[in-house]
Amino acid sequence: MYTIELATKLADRVYEYWIRAPQVAEHARAGQFVILRLHEKGERIPLTISAVRGDTVRVIFMTVGKTTEELATLGAGDSISDVVGPLGKPSEIENYGTCCVIGGGVGIASTPLIAKELKEAGNHVIGIIGARNADLLILEDEMEEICDEFYITTDDGSKGVHGFAADVLKKLLEERKIDRVWIIGPAIMMKVTSGATVPYGVKTYVSLNPIMVDGTGMCGSCRVTVAGETKFACVDGPEFDAHQVDFAELMQRQRIYTTQEKESLERFAE
Template sequence: MYPIVKKRILAPGIKLLEVKAPDVARKAQAGQFIILRIDEPGERIPLTIADFNRDEGTVTTIFQEVGYTTQQLGRLEEGDTLLDFVGPLGRPTEIENYGRVVCVGGGVGVAPIYPIARALKEAGNEVISIIGARSRELLILEQEMRSVSDELLVSTDDGSYGHKGFVTDLLVKVLQEKKVDRVWGIGPVVMMKAVSEATRPFKVPTIVSMNPIMVDGTGMCGACRVSVGGETKFGCVDGPEFDGHQVDWDLALRRLRMYRDEEARALAFHQEKRGGCQCR
């Protein structure tokens, strides 16, 4: 069992859990993920590692409550336990001194971009970070990102904080004004596609972290297939990071939508079993 040692509410529907998992923390690196299961009948879900503390033996995950399992996860409190917490999984980010890099995080994607920006800064890079959300109240980890960046730019869709518009607006402006050696973009698939298209004319290598449907996380089931450069890759063992200019984004979006109806029915079913209560 894996105890929850810290819980924070970062924004409406976005929560942070710090979990005691010494074996995972000891080997965790930026860019990797874990798969957790709350209890015996529970669903296995992948979550990117947002932080880790080797000395304390803890791993931090940040998630948005969008389906039944993440809502159930969000109702847990400090002292509660998780049945399974498997990882670290996936290939870690390739960290080296590239020169000047830009780290772009959108929505909950700011969580996994944080350890990447930190590792790139520690490797000697000049780190320009761009983070965004739909509104100010949904923006997360601003101070944490500022602490690992030489420059931090912020955007909100509604203009309630920072630049009014999208993270790609700020990215293009940076690319026009400065020589950039590499870009990382993490967030919703449509945002990562936009980041990749924004950098393509500038011929800047662009890395994205894919979040396909995933079951076992070890390459056996094939559910997490991603087409990259015309070849089939598995998000769990070949990724989760891929060349954004080579990803088949239309296929990725179609695959993410495959089980939307089933997910909605499952959420409605479990909410009805709980009497419609979504408290705690």
Template sequence: MYTVNTASEIAERIYEFWIRAPQVARNARAGQFLILRIDEQGERIPLTISAVNGDAVRVVFMAVGKTTQHLATLKAGDALADVVGPLGKPSEIENFGTACVVGGGAGIACLPIIARELKEAGNHVIGIIGARNAGLLILEDEMREICDELFITTDDGSKGFHGYAADVLKRELDHRTIDRVWIIGPAIMMKVTSAATVPYGVKTFVSLNPIMVDGTGMCGSCRVTVGGETKFACVDGPEFDAHQVDFVELMQRQRIYTDQEKAAVERFAE
């Protein structure tokens, strides 16, 4: 029985769920994800594990498609049909020295578990979190508590630095040594922000979010190209060397079902 312990909207259309899933919680590591289904006939939704507490895991999602809009209607006490995980490879964490985690929009939700493990491994951890505006910024207090330093950016300047996470990352790389960088957010944000670390030769990871179906390497829907090779994000990732990722292909493949998704959302709204 996978019960939703708490469900809340933490920013416009961004929801935080704590779900009771003891086996997933017991084994979850930073960087891994789970796949849940609302009911037996439901679509499988891959979500990065954002935090673990006892026998519960936290996931954060944006209600954009039909299934995530449906998920957003669940309340504390409701049950899910199943939760499978943890899936994917954990983040490669060790004591690098100084590590920086960068999150954009709902992607910020993937950072706390990574930042915490980096901190526990002995790193000095810098956080950079950005959103379109102050109202869409999530988990600021939690990130401030975990990270040694936290920088905020907003596209419209309503909070923190007026601009993009890439600008702050570049500024920090200009005046100090950063040994590893994680960047998680929309594909375009990961593409642009990871380009900032190339001139500095800093190994950078991104967590890819292609369309997934089975999550076990069987269906091929999560195919991505990394370093010229085909990889399956669900079993070979979801984290990859950012400088090797073919982001243009990733973005094209993410749009494959746009028309079907739009039609499903319209039917759901009826």
């Protein structure tokens, strides 16, 4: 069993859990994830490793369905049946020069570890985090502390730049050379934002979030198309070259079980 050491609500429907998982913590690198199963009959869900402290790992999640709603009922001292990881390939961290790390919505959860490792590798790190409004922003202080430059955007202008992360990125690209970009957020946000780097030929990574089951390359549920080839996000990714990703297919596959997910959530709520 894996104990939740600390549980905090960060924003509306967004929770931060520090889970004691020594073996995961020992090997975790930026860009990797864990798969949780709450109990023997539970569904398996992938969550990015957002930070590591001692023998605990941090995950941040939004309640979007039955399992995340159930997870949100737990608190400090409660246990989770299985925490498998670290899974997936780590981010390709090197000293590139100037790197931009962008998080949208709950995808911001992935940014501190990537920014931290890029910084430790000697990069000048620019952080951009964006959300619909100020209340939904998370990890502002943490990202501000890690990054050399830091920007906030909100769709409604309630904090930081009024607009999208893509707007700030476009401005930065016009002004200076950026060597690598990471974007983590909803599929549509990653698609739109990564479009900004195409004219500049800047290598851009996105962390894909298809439906996963086993997380070890066995079931095929996480298949995505990258550069015309089928890849399994759990073992070949989750990070891929944004300019090669078939986002339309990703978004279509994310919706496959919408009806069943809705029914399951309704049954849980009864």
